[in-house]
């Protein structure tokens with residue numbers, strides 16, 4: 001199946017990045033947010049990235065104009081009509097995913113693939129809200145989407161091989177390297193990353209070291225591009241918390257239990273970079 005028109009549900013940190021790379025890669029792209037304020041914020045962030053890319057000589061003005069022309073922002077789910085692929089990137093709450101998948105199943109053409117960018121929730125559960133479970137899969141991007149090379153394509157017990165192949169080829173056409181994972185909590189990367197981030201938060205919570213030394217230890221001792229507390233600020237404390245809760249609920253394994261400090265910071269509205277305050281101030 002050839003993909004020409006792509007829909008992205010959610011134009012936040014992840015959805016905005018996904019819409020950006022789709023439009024850059026030649027796809028007619030529809031990005032949807034729940035209101036004009038969030039939509040304008042998301043589209044402005046994409047435009048700022050393109051402006052910066054042109055200023056740095058990584059993109060021509062013609063390519064920017066063409067990408068801009070392919071991107072349409074909307075607050076109306078009906079604008080996903082005619083999409084060959086829709087990628088859901090709303091917050092990690094199954095009730096919300098249920099609403100989105102039910103609506104997408106009604107709006108999109110029968111051949112369309114419905115994908116989720118979920119980090120941790122059950123994809124087969126999302127598929128169960130549709131009448132096309134064989135065309136539901138995970139396409140999981142990493143933050144910041146325009147920079148990170150990896151995409152995890154995820155198959156449920158119902159996903160057809162044709163759907164997986166189309167999802168893989170599509171992800172590669174965005175310039176990404178693809179790994180394939182089963183529909184299991186955290187797939188490959190978050191299975192390993194989340195306990196690591198939570199352990200770093202627990203070490204800080206216990207006062208074992210300063211946040212700067214925890215980050216410097218990992219950055220310099222393991223050659224990571226950033227330390228775990230800085231990375232949690234980038235991913236979002238709220239997102240990390242939701243992922244940890246979902247993985248803990250699914251596995252009952254205490255290594256995924258969110259530390260009290262993380263919950264307190266999220267309750268206080270300290271979401272990391274996106275809110276201006278997390279482990280560090282921005």
Ligand code: 3HC
Pocket residue numbers: 049056058118119141142143144145146147148190193225226231235239
């Ligand atoms: N959007 C677009 N481009 C961005 C960006 C963003 N949000 N952030 C950085 N960039 C670009 C910069 O413009 C710059 O481009 P240039 O080389 O052309 O100037 C390039 O990336 C490098 O940025 P900087 O020089 O500002 O800073 P760094 O060299 O420190 O790189 C980083 C920043 C790419 C974020 C790097 O620190 C990094 O790779 N950190 C780790 C990120 C990571 O692990 N992500 C995965 C998180 S887990 C996840 O997403 C899964 C989810 O399910 C939780």
